[in-house]
Amino acid sequence: MDDLTEMLKGTLEGCVLEIISGEETYGYAITxxxxxxxxxxxxxxxxxxxxxxxxxxGLVQVTKRPSEVGPPRKFYALNEAGRAELATFWAKWQYVSSRIDRLREGGR
Amino acid sequence: MDDLTEMLKGTLEGCVLEIISGEETYGYAITxxxxxxxxxxxxxxxxxxxxxxxxxxGLVQVTKRPSEVGPPRKFYALNEAGRAELATFWAKWQYVSSRIDRLREGGR
DNA sequence: CCCAGGTACCTCGTAGTACTGAGTACCGCT
DNA sequence: AGCGGTACTCAGTACTACGAGGTACCTGGG
Incomplete structure:
Protein backbone atom coordinates (compact mmCIF):
# COMPACT_ATOMS: atom_id res chain seq x y z
CA MET A 1 0.00 0.00 0.00
CA ASP A 2 1.61 3.21 -1.12
CA ASP A 3 1.64 6.72 0.24
CA LEU A 4 -0.56 6.58 3.29
CA THR A 5 1.21 9.57 4.77
CA GLU A 6 -1.68 12.02 4.54
CA MET A 7 -4.12 9.53 5.98
CA LEU A 8 -1.82 8.86 8.90
CA LYS A 9 -1.70 12.47 9.96
CA GLY A 10 -3.15 12.80 13.42
CA THR A 11 -3.36 9.06 13.96
CA LEU A 12 0.29 8.14 14.05
CA GLU A 13 0.84 9.91 17.34
CA GLY A 14 -2.03 7.93 18.85
CA CYS A 15 -0.55 4.69 17.55
CA VAL A 16 2.75 5.50 19.19
CA LEU A 17 0.97 6.26 22.46
CA GLU A 18 -0.82 2.91 22.24
CA ILE A 19 2.42 1.04 21.63
CA ILE A 20 4.11 2.77 24.55
CA SER A 21 1.12 2.04 26.77
CA GLY A 22 1.57 -1.67 26.10
CA GLU A 23 5.18 -1.75 27.22
CA GLU A 24 7.97 0.63 28.03
CA THR A 25 9.95 0.84 24.81
CA TYR A 26 12.19 3.05 22.68
CA GLY A 27 12.18 4.84 19.34
CA TYR A 28 14.01 2.35 17.20
CA ALA A 29 11.83 -0.53 18.40
CA ILE A 30 8.65 1.52 17.95
CA THR A 31 9.58 2.12 14.34
CA GLY A 58 4.60 16.13 29.14
CA LEU A 59 2.80 12.93 28.14
CA VAL A 60 5.63 10.49 28.76
CA GLN A 61 8.32 9.65 31.28
CA VAL A 62 11.73 9.06 29.78
CA THR A 63 14.45 6.76 31.11
CA LYS A 64 17.86 6.30 29.49
CA ARG A 65 19.32 2.82 29.74
CA PRO A 66 22.48 1.31 28.26
CA SER A 67 22.16 -1.35 25.57
CA GLU A 68 24.37 -4.35 24.97
CA VAL A 69 24.19 -4.07 21.21
CA GLY A 70 24.54 -0.36 20.53
CA PRO A 71 24.22 3.14 21.93
CA PRO A 72 22.02 3.79 24.99
CA ARG A 73 18.26 3.67 24.50
CA LYS A 74 15.66 6.18 25.61
CA PHE A 75 12.74 4.24 27.06
CA TYR A 76 9.34 5.87 27.07
CA ALA A 77 6.44 5.20 29.43
CA LEU A 78 3.05 6.91 29.63
CA ASN A 79 2.29 9.08 32.61
CA GLU A 80 -1.18 10.07 33.77
CA ALA A 81 -1.50 12.82 31.16
CA GLY A 82 -0.35 10.39 28.49
CA ARG A 83 -3.01 7.84 29.43
CA ALA A 84 -5.64 10.58 29.31
CA GLU A 85 -4.42 11.67 25.89
CA LEU A 86 -4.53 8.09 24.65
CA ALA A 87 -8.11 7.75 25.85
CA THR A 88 -9.20 10.90 24.01
CA PHE A 89 -7.35 9.68 20.93
CA TRP A 90 -9.36 6.48 20.87
CA ALA A 91 -12.57 8.42 21.46
CA LYS A 92 -11.79 10.63 18.48
CA TRP A 93 -10.82 7.65 16.37
CA GLN A 94 -14.05 5.88 17.25
CA TYR A 95 -16.01 8.99 16.38
CA VAL A 96 -14.31 9.68 13.06
CA SER A 97 -14.01 6.11 11.81
CA SER A 98 -17.62 5.25 12.61
CA ARG A 99 -18.86 8.29 10.73
CA ILE A 100 -16.67 7.60 7.73
CA ASP A 101 -17.84 3.99 7.66
CA ARG A 102 -21.42 5.22 7.81
CA LEU A 103 -20.79 7.55 4.88
CA ARG A 104 -19.32 4.62 3.01
CA GLU A 105 -22.43 2.52 3.60
CA GLY A 106 -24.23 5.03 1.41
CA GLY A 107 -25.14 6.49 4.70
CA ARG A 108 -27.80 8.78 5.88
CA MET B 1 -16.22 16.19 19.68
CA ASP B 2 -13.58 18.88 19.44
CA ASP B 3 -10.63 19.46 17.16
CA LEU B 4 -10.66 16.52 14.80
CA THR B 5 -8.81 18.55 12.22
CA GLU B 6 -5.55 16.64 12.27
CA MET B 7 -7.34 13.31 12.11
CA LEU B 8 -9.35 14.47 9.10
CA LYS B 9 -6.29 15.28 7.05
CA GLY B 10 -6.18 12.95 4.12
CA THR B 11 -9.68 11.62 4.72
CA LEU B 12 -11.78 14.70 4.12
CA GLU B 13 -10.99 14.75 0.42
CA GLY B 14 -12.16 11.14 0.17
CA CYS B 15 -15.38 12.00 1.99
CA VAL B 16 -16.05 14.80 -0.46
CA LEU B 17 -15.42 12.44 -3.37
CA GLU B 18 -17.88 9.95 -1.87
CA ILE B 19 -20.55 12.61 -1.43
CA ILE B 20 -20.09 13.80 -5.00
CA SER B 21 -20.25 10.23 -6.28
CA GLY B 22 -23.69 9.84 -4.69
CA GLU B 23 -25.18 12.82 -6.47
CA GLU B 24 -24.07 15.81 -8.47
CA THR B 25 -23.86 18.60 -5.91
CA TYR B 26 -22.12 21.84 -4.99
CA GLY B 27 -19.80 23.22 -2.35
CA TYR B 28 -22.24 24.85 -0.02
CA ALA B 29 -24.44 21.74 0.12
CA ILE B 30 -21.42 19.48 0.61
CA THR B 31 -20.43 21.51 3.64
CA GLY B 58 -8.93 16.56 -13.15
CA LEU B 59 -11.06 14.30 -10.97
CA VAL B 60 -14.35 16.09 -11.43
CA GLN B 61 -16.52 17.64 -14.08
CA VAL B 62 -17.86 21.06 -13.22
CA THR B 63 -21.13 22.59 -14.39
CA LYS B 64 -22.30 26.05 -13.44
CA ARG B 65 -26.02 26.42 -12.99
CA PRO B 66 -28.15 29.34 -11.82
CA SER B 67 -29.93 29.11 -8.49
CA GLU B 68 -33.29 30.53 -7.51
CA VAL B 69 -32.18 31.48 -4.04
CA GLY B 70 -28.75 33.01 -4.55
CA PRO B 71 -25.73 33.25 -6.78
CA PRO B 72 -25.02 30.53 -9.37
CA ARG B 73 -23.80 27.14 -8.11
CA LYS B 74 -20.91 25.09 -9.34
CA PHE B 75 -22.09 21.48 -9.54
CA TYR B 76 -19.48 18.75 -9.32
CA ALA B 77 -19.63 15.23 -10.73
CA LEU B 78 -16.99 12.51 -10.72
CA ASN B 79 -15.36 11.54 -13.97
CA GLU B 80 -13.53 8.28 -14.63
CA ALA B 81 -10.37 9.46 -12.88
CA GLY B 82 -12.43 10.61 -9.92
CA ARG B 83 -14.10 7.22 -9.55
CA ALA B 84 -10.69 5.56 -9.66
CA GLU B 85 -9.38 7.95 -7.02
CA LEU B 86 -12.38 7.23 -4.84
CA ALA B 87 -11.75 3.50 -5.14
CA THR B 88 -8.13 3.85 -4.06
CA PHE B 89 -9.23 6.10 -1.21
CA TRP B 90 -11.51 3.39 0.15
CA ALA B 91 -8.77 0.80 -0.30
CA LYS B 92 -6.38 2.93 1.72
CA TRP B 93 -9.01 3.62 4.34
CA GLN B 94 -9.75 -0.09 4.65
CA TYR B 95 -6.06 -0.82 5.02
CA VAL B 96 -5.31 1.88 7.57
CA SER B 97 -8.43 1.54 9.69
CA SER B 98 -8.19 -2.23 9.93
CA ARG B 99 -4.60 -2.00 11.10
CA ILE B 100 -5.34 0.67 13.65
CA ASP B 101 -8.25 -1.35 14.98
CA ARG B 102 -5.98 -4.37 15.22
CA LEU B 103 -3.44 -2.34 17.16
CA ARG B 104 -6.21 -1.23 19.47
CA GLU B 105 -7.23 -4.83 20.15
CA GLY B 106 -3.86 -5.21 21.85
CA GLY B 107 -2.96 -6.66 18.55
CA ARG B 108 -0.30 -8.84 17.21
C1' DC C 1 43.94 -1.80 13.63
C1' DC C 2 40.37 -0.29 10.76
C1' DC C 3 36.26 -0.54 8.56
C1' DA C 4 31.66 -2.20 7.46
C1' DG C 5 27.16 -2.95 9.16
C1' DG C 6 23.58 -3.02 12.48
C1' DT C 7 21.81 -0.37 16.36
C1' DA C 8 20.17 4.09 18.23
C1' DC C 9 19.30 8.91 18.29
C1' DC C 10 18.74 13.83 16.55
C1' DT C 11 17.82 17.87 13.36
C1' DC C 12 16.74 20.84 9.47
C1' DG C 13 14.14 21.67 5.57
C1' DT C 14 10.08 20.51 2.60
C1' DA C 15 5.43 19.41 1.20
C1' DG C 16 0.73 18.60 1.89
C1' DT C 17 -3.61 19.53 4.21
C1' DA C 18 -7.20 21.88 7.08
C1' DC C 19 -8.42 26.16 9.04
C1' DT C 20 -8.93 31.31 9.50
C1' DG C 21 -10.43 35.59 7.98
C1' DA C 22 -11.51 38.69 4.75
C1' DG C 23 -13.58 39.86 0.49
C1' DT C 24 -17.07 39.61 -3.42
C1' DA C 25 -21.57 38.84 -5.12
C1' DC C 26 -26.45 37.20 -5.86
C1' DC C 27 -31.13 36.79 -4.16
C1' DG C 28 -35.76 37.56 -1.68
C1' DC C 29 -38.03 39.90 2.01
C1' DT C 30 -39.25 43.66 4.81
C1' DA D 1 -32.39 50.40 0.80
C1' DG D 2 -30.80 47.19 3.98
C1' DC D 3 -30.46 42.61 5.95
C1' DG D 4 -29.82 37.70 6.19
C1' DG D 5 -29.00 33.58 3.79
C1' DT D 6 -26.69 31.60 -0.17
C1' DA D 7 -22.36 30.84 -2.78
C1' DC D 8 -17.63 31.25 -4.21
C1' DT D 9 -12.50 32.82 -3.90
C1' DC D 10 -8.02 33.65 -2.03
C1' DA D 11 -3.94 34.86 0.99
C1' DG D 12 -2.01 33.50 5.09
C1' DT D 13 -1.27 30.26 9.19
C1' DA D 14 -0.49 25.99 11.86
C1' DC D 15 0.37 21.29 12.21
C1' DT D 16 2.17 16.87 10.78
C1' DA D 17 4.84 13.29 8.21
C1' DC D 18 8.76 12.61 5.45
C1' DG D 19 13.55 12.96 3.28
C1' DA D 20 18.22 13.44 3.94
C1' DG D 21 21.87 14.01 6.47
C1' DG D 22 24.71 13.67 10.64
C1' DT D 23 26.51 11.64 15.26
C1' DA D 24 27.73 7.82 17.98
C1' DC D 25 27.97 3.02 20.02
C1' DC D 26 29.09 -1.86 19.39
C1' DT D 27 30.72 -6.37 17.18
C1' DG D 28 33.17 -9.10 13.77
C1' DG D 29 36.15 -9.70 9.63
C1' DG D 30 40.13 -8.56 6.86
Missing part, protein backbone atom coordinates in the same frame (compact mmCIF):
# COMPACT_ATOMS: atom_id res chain seq x y z
CA UNK A 32 10.08 -1.60 13.79
CA UNK A 33 6.76 -2.35 15.49
CA UNK A 34 4.90 0.10 13.25
CA UNK A 35 6.55 -1.42 10.19
CA UNK A 36 5.47 -4.90 11.33
CA UNK A 37 1.93 -3.66 11.84
CA UNK A 38 1.73 -2.72 8.17
CA UNK A 39 2.84 0.88 8.26
CA UNK A 40 5.87 -0.05 6.24
CA UNK A 41 6.78 3.42 5.11
CA UNK A 42 6.99 4.98 8.57
CA UNK A 43 10.56 6.01 9.08
CA UNK A 44 12.74 6.61 12.13
CA UNK A 45 12.81 10.37 11.73
CA UNK A 46 9.03 10.50 11.91
CA UNK A 47 8.89 8.48 15.11
CA UNK A 48 11.54 10.59 16.78
CA UNK A 49 9.72 13.81 16.01
CA UNK A 50 6.60 12.30 17.56
CA UNK A 51 8.51 11.15 20.64
CA UNK A 52 10.08 14.57 21.11
CA UNK A 53 6.63 16.10 20.83
CA UNK A 54 5.21 13.72 23.42
CA UNK A 55 8.07 14.55 25.76
CA UNK A 56 7.71 18.29 25.23
CA UNK A 57 3.98 18.02 25.91
CA UNK B 32 -23.92 21.13 5.09
CA UNK B 33 -23.85 17.39 4.40
CA UNK B 34 -20.52 16.98 6.19
CA UNK B 35 -21.85 18.95 9.15
CA UNK B 36 -24.91 16.69 9.28
CA UNK B 37 -22.70 13.63 9.19
CA UNK B 38 -21.02 14.74 12.42
CA UNK B 39 -18.09 16.73 11.08
CA UNK B 40 -19.57 19.84 12.62
CA UNK B 41 -16.43 21.95 12.50
CA UNK B 42 -15.78 21.55 8.78
CA UNK B 43 -16.17 24.95 7.27
CA UNK B 44 -16.96 26.27 3.80
CA UNK B 45 -13.46 27.50 3.10
CA UNK B 46 -12.07 24.01 3.66
CA UNK B 47 -14.53 22.39 1.28
CA UNK B 48 -13.87 24.93 -1.44
CA UNK B 49 -10.12 24.39 -1.27
CA UNK B 50 -10.75 20.65 -1.63
CA UNK B 51 -13.06 21.20 -4.60
CA UNK B 52 -10.54 23.45 -6.33
CA UNK B 53 -7.90 20.76 -5.78
CA UNK B 54 -10.17 18.09 -7.25
CA UNK B 55 -10.80 20.29 -10.27
CA UNK B 56 -7.13 21.11 -10.73
CA UNK B 57 -6.30 17.38 -10.54
Missing amino acids: RRLNELGFTDVIEGTVYTILLRLERN | RRLNELGFTDVIEGTVYTILLRLERN
Whole structure:
Protein backbone atom coordinates (compact mmCIF):
# COMPACT_ATOMS: atom_id res chain seq x y z
CA MET A 1 0.00 0.00 0.00
CA ASP A 2 1.61 3.21 -1.12
CA ASP A 3 1.64 6.72 0.24
CA LEU A 4 -0.56 6.58 3.29
CA THR A 5 1.21 9.57 4.77
CA GLU A 6 -1.68 12.02 4.54
CA MET A 7 -4.12 9.53 5.98
CA LEU A 8 -1.82 8.86 8.90
CA LYS A 9 -1.70 12.47 9.96
CA GLY A 10 -3.15 12.80 13.42
CA THR A 11 -3.36 9.06 13.96
CA LEU A 12 0.29 8.14 14.05
CA GLU A 13 0.84 9.91 17.34
CA GLY A 14 -2.03 7.93 18.85
CA CYS A 15 -0.55 4.69 17.55
CA VAL A 16 2.75 5.50 19.19
CA LEU A 17 0.97 6.26 22.46
CA GLU A 18 -0.82 2.91 22.24
CA ILE A 19 2.42 1.04 21.63
CA ILE A 20 4.11 2.77 24.55
CA SER A 21 1.12 2.04 26.77
CA GLY A 22 1.57 -1.67 26.10
CA GLU A 23 5.18 -1.75 27.22
CA GLU A 24 7.97 0.63 28.03
CA THR A 25 9.95 0.84 24.81
CA TYR A 26 12.19 3.05 22.68
CA GLY A 27 12.18 4.84 19.34
CA TYR A 28 14.01 2.35 17.20
CA ALA A 29 11.83 -0.53 18.40
CA ILE A 30 8.65 1.52 17.95
CA THR A 31 9.58 2.12 14.34
CA ARG A 32 10.08 -1.60 13.79
CA ARG A 33 6.76 -2.35 15.49
CA LEU A 34 4.90 0.10 13.25
CA ASN A 35 6.55 -1.42 10.19
CA GLU A 36 5.47 -4.90 11.33
CA LEU A 37 1.93 -3.66 11.84
CA GLY A 38 1.73 -2.72 8.17
CA PHE A 39 2.84 0.88 8.26
CA THR A 40 5.87 -0.05 6.24
CA ASP A 41 6.78 3.42 5.11
CA VAL A 42 6.99 4.98 8.57
CA ILE A 43 10.56 6.01 9.08
CA GLU A 44 12.74 6.61 12.13
CA GLY A 45 12.81 10.37 11.73
CA THR A 46 9.03 10.50 11.91
CA VAL A 47 8.89 8.48 15.11
CA TYR A 48 11.54 10.59 16.78
CA THR A 49 9.72 13.81 16.01
CA ILE A 50 6.60 12.30 17.56
CA LEU A 51 8.51 11.15 20.64
CA LEU A 52 10.08 14.57 21.11
CA ARG A 53 6.63 16.10 20.83
CA LEU A 54 5.21 13.72 23.42
CA GLU A 55 8.07 14.55 25.76
CA ARG A 56 7.71 18.29 25.23
CA ASN A 57 3.98 18.02 25.91
CA GLY A 58 4.60 16.13 29.14
CA LEU A 59 2.80 12.93 28.14
CA VAL A 60 5.63 10.49 28.76
CA GLN A 61 8.32 9.65 31.28
CA VAL A 62 11.73 9.06 29.78
CA THR A 63 14.45 6.76 31.11
CA LYS A 64 17.86 6.30 29.49
CA ARG A 65 19.32 2.82 29.74
CA PRO A 66 22.48 1.31 28.26
CA SER A 67 22.16 -1.35 25.57
CA GLU A 68 24.37 -4.35 24.97
CA VAL A 69 24.19 -4.07 21.21
CA GLY A 70 24.54 -0.36 20.53
CA PRO A 71 24.22 3.14 21.93
CA PRO A 72 22.02 3.79 24.99
CA ARG A 73 18.26 3.67 24.50
CA LYS A 74 15.66 6.18 25.61
CA PHE A 75 12.74 4.24 27.06
CA TYR A 76 9.34 5.87 27.07
CA ALA A 77 6.44 5.20 29.43
CA LEU A 78 3.05 6.91 29.63
CA ASN A 79 2.29 9.08 32.61
CA GLU A 80 -1.18 10.07 33.77
CA ALA A 81 -1.50 12.82 31.16
CA GLY A 82 -0.35 10.39 28.49
CA ARG A 83 -3.01 7.84 29.43
CA ALA A 84 -5.64 10.58 29.31
CA GLU A 85 -4.42 11.67 25.89
CA LEU A 86 -4.53 8.09 24.65
CA ALA A 87 -8.11 7.75 25.85
CA THR A 88 -9.20 10.90 24.01
CA PHE A 89 -7.35 9.68 20.93
CA TRP A 90 -9.36 6.48 20.87
CA ALA A 91 -12.57 8.42 21.46
CA LYS A 92 -11.79 10.63 18.48
CA TRP A 93 -10.82 7.65 16.37
CA GLN A 94 -14.05 5.88 17.25
CA TYR A 95 -16.01 8.99 16.38
CA VAL A 96 -14.31 9.68 13.06
CA SER A 97 -14.01 6.11 11.81
CA SER A 98 -17.62 5.25 12.61
CA ARG A 99 -18.86 8.29 10.73
CA ILE A 100 -16.67 7.60 7.73
CA ASP A 101 -17.84 3.99 7.66
CA ARG A 102 -21.42 5.22 7.81
CA LEU A 103 -20.79 7.55 4.88
CA ARG A 104 -19.32 4.62 3.01
CA GLU A 105 -22.43 2.52 3.60
CA GLY A 106 -24.23 5.03 1.41
CA GLY A 107 -25.14 6.49 4.70
CA ARG A 108 -27.80 8.78 5.88
CA MET B 1 -16.22 16.19 19.68
CA ASP B 2 -13.58 18.88 19.44
CA ASP B 3 -10.63 19.46 17.16
CA LEU B 4 -10.66 16.52 14.80
CA THR B 5 -8.81 18.55 12.22
CA GLU B 6 -5.55 16.64 12.27
CA MET B 7 -7.34 13.31 12.11
CA LEU B 8 -9.35 14.47 9.10
CA LYS B 9 -6.29 15.28 7.05
CA GLY B 10 -6.18 12.95 4.12
CA THR B 11 -9.68 11.62 4.72
CA LEU B 12 -11.78 14.70 4.12
CA GLU B 13 -10.99 14.75 0.42
CA GLY B 14 -12.16 11.14 0.17
CA CYS B 15 -15.38 12.00 1.99
CA VAL B 16 -16.05 14.80 -0.46
CA LEU B 17 -15.42 12.44 -3.37
CA GLU B 18 -17.88 9.95 -1.87
CA ILE B 19 -20.55 12.61 -1.43
CA ILE B 20 -20.09 13.80 -5.00
CA SER B 21 -20.25 10.23 -6.28
CA GLY B 22 -23.69 9.84 -4.69
CA GLU B 23 -25.18 12.82 -6.47
CA GLU B 24 -24.07 15.81 -8.47
CA THR B 25 -23.86 18.60 -5.91
CA TYR B 26 -22.12 21.84 -4.99
CA GLY B 27 -19.80 23.22 -2.35
CA TYR B 28 -22.24 24.85 -0.02
CA ALA B 29 -24.44 21.74 0.12
CA ILE B 30 -21.42 19.48 0.61
CA THR B 31 -20.43 21.51 3.64
CA ARG B 32 -23.92 21.13 5.09
CA ARG B 33 -23.85 17.39 4.40
CA LEU B 34 -20.52 16.98 6.19
CA ASN B 35 -21.85 18.95 9.15
CA GLU B 36 -24.91 16.69 9.28
CA LEU B 37 -22.70 13.63 9.19
CA GLY B 38 -21.02 14.74 12.42
CA PHE B 39 -18.09 16.73 11.08
CA THR B 40 -19.57 19.84 12.62
CA ASP B 41 -16.43 21.95 12.50
CA VAL B 42 -15.78 21.55 8.78
CA ILE B 43 -16.17 24.95 7.27
CA GLU B 44 -16.96 26.27 3.80
CA GLY B 45 -13.46 27.50 3.10
CA THR B 46 -12.07 24.01 3.66
CA VAL B 47 -14.53 22.39 1.28
CA TYR B 48 -13.87 24.93 -1.44
CA THR B 49 -10.12 24.39 -1.27
CA ILE B 50 -10.75 20.65 -1.63
CA LEU B 51 -13.06 21.20 -4.60
CA LEU B 52 -10.54 23.45 -6.33
CA ARG B 53 -7.90 20.76 -5.78
CA LEU B 54 -10.17 18.09 -7.25
CA GLU B 55 -10.80 20.29 -10.27
CA ARG B 56 -7.13 21.11 -10.73
CA ASN B 57 -6.30 17.38 -10.54
CA GLY B 58 -8.93 16.56 -13.15
CA LEU B 59 -11.06 14.30 -10.97
CA VAL B 60 -14.35 16.09 -11.43
CA GLN B 61 -16.52 17.64 -14.08
CA VAL B 62 -17.86 21.06 -13.22
CA THR B 63 -21.13 22.59 -14.39
CA LYS B 64 -22.30 26.05 -13.44
CA ARG B 65 -26.02 26.42 -12.99
CA PRO B 66 -28.15 29.34 -11.82
CA SER B 67 -29.93 29.11 -8.49
CA GLU B 68 -33.29 30.53 -7.51
CA VAL B 69 -32.18 31.48 -4.04
CA GLY B 70 -28.75 33.01 -4.55
CA PRO B 71 -25.73 33.25 -6.78
CA PRO B 72 -25.02 30.53 -9.37
CA ARG B 73 -23.80 27.14 -8.11
CA LYS B 74 -20.91 25.09 -9.34
CA PHE B 75 -22.09 21.48 -9.54
CA TYR B 76 -19.48 18.75 -9.32
CA ALA B 77 -19.63 15.23 -10.73
CA LEU B 78 -16.99 12.51 -10.72
CA ASN B 79 -15.36 11.54 -13.97
CA GLU B 80 -13.53 8.28 -14.63
CA ALA B 81 -10.37 9.46 -12.88
CA GLY B 82 -12.43 10.61 -9.92
CA ARG B 83 -14.10 7.22 -9.55
CA ALA B 84 -10.69 5.56 -9.66
CA GLU B 85 -9.38 7.95 -7.02
CA LEU B 86 -12.38 7.23 -4.84
CA ALA B 87 -11.75 3.50 -5.14
CA THR B 88 -8.13 3.85 -4.06
CA PHE B 89 -9.23 6.10 -1.21
CA TRP B 90 -11.51 3.39 0.15
CA ALA B 91 -8.77 0.80 -0.30
CA LYS B 92 -6.38 2.93 1.72
CA TRP B 93 -9.01 3.62 4.34
CA GLN B 94 -9.75 -0.09 4.65
CA TYR B 95 -6.06 -0.82 5.02
CA VAL B 96 -5.31 1.88 7.57
CA SER B 97 -8.43 1.54 9.69
CA SER B 98 -8.19 -2.23 9.93
CA ARG B 99 -4.60 -2.00 11.10
CA ILE B 100 -5.34 0.67 13.65
CA ASP B 101 -8.25 -1.35 14.98
CA ARG B 102 -5.98 -4.37 15.22
CA LEU B 103 -3.44 -2.34 17.16
CA ARG B 104 -6.21 -1.23 19.47
CA GLU B 105 -7.23 -4.83 20.15
CA GLY B 106 -3.86 -5.21 21.85
CA GLY B 107 -2.96 -6.66 18.55
CA ARG B 108 -0.30 -8.84 17.21
C1' DC C 1 43.94 -1.80 13.63
C1' DC C 2 40.37 -0.29 10.76
C1' DC C 3 36.26 -0.54 8.56
C1' DA C 4 31.66 -2.20 7.46
C1' DG C 5 27.16 -2.95 9.16
C1' DG C 6 23.58 -3.02 12.48
C1' DT C 7 21.81 -0.37 16.36
C1' DA C 8 20.17 4.09 18.23
C1' DC C 9 19.30 8.91 18.29
C1' DC C 10 18.74 13.83 16.55
C1' DT C 11 17.82 17.87 13.36
C1' DC C 12 16.74 20.84 9.47
C1' DG C 13 14.14 21.67 5.57
C1' DT C 14 10.08 20.51 2.60
C1' DA C 15 5.43 19.41 1.20
C1' DG C 16 0.73 18.60 1.89
C1' DT C 17 -3.61 19.53 4.21
C1' DA C 18 -7.20 21.88 7.08
C1' DC C 19 -8.42 26.16 9.04
C1' DT C 20 -8.93 31.31 9.50
C1' DG C 21 -10.43 35.59 7.98
C1' DA C 22 -11.51 38.69 4.75
C1' DG C 23 -13.58 39.86 0.49
C1' DT C 24 -17.07 39.61 -3.42
C1' DA C 25 -21.57 38.84 -5.12
C1' DC C 26 -26.45 37.20 -5.86
C1' DC C 27 -31.13 36.79 -4.16
C1' DG C 28 -35.76 37.56 -1.68
C1' DC C 29 -38.03 39.90 2.01
C1' DT C 30 -39.25 43.66 4.81
C1' DA D 1 -32.39 50.40 0.80
C1' DG D 2 -30.80 47.19 3.98
C1' DC D 3 -30.46 42.61 5.95
C1' DG D 4 -29.82 37.70 6.19
C1' DG D 5 -29.00 33.58 3.79
C1' DT D 6 -26.69 31.60 -0.17
C1' DA D 7 -22.36 30.84 -2.78
C1' DC D 8 -17.63 31.25 -4.21
C1' DT D 9 -12.50 32.82 -3.90
C1' DC D 10 -8.02 33.65 -2.03
C1' DA D 11 -3.94 34.86 0.99
C1' DG D 12 -2.01 33.50 5.09
C1' DT D 13 -1.27 30.26 9.19
C1' DA D 14 -0.49 25.99 11.86
C1' DC D 15 0.37 21.29 12.21
C1' DT D 16 2.17 16.87 10.78
C1' DA D 17 4.84 13.29 8.21
C1' DC D 18 8.76 12.61 5.45
C1' DG D 19 13.55 12.96 3.28
C1' DA D 20 18.22 13.44 3.94
C1' DG D 21 21.87 14.01 6.47
C1' DG D 22 24.71 13.67 10.64
C1' DT D 23 26.51 11.64 15.26
C1' DA D 24 27.73 7.82 17.98
C1' DC D 25 27.97 3.02 20.02
C1' DC D 26 29.09 -1.86 19.39
C1' DT D 27 30.72 -6.37 17.18
C1' DG D 28 33.17 -9.10 13.77
C1' DG D 29 36.15 -9.70 9.63
C1' DG D 30 40.13 -8.56 6.86
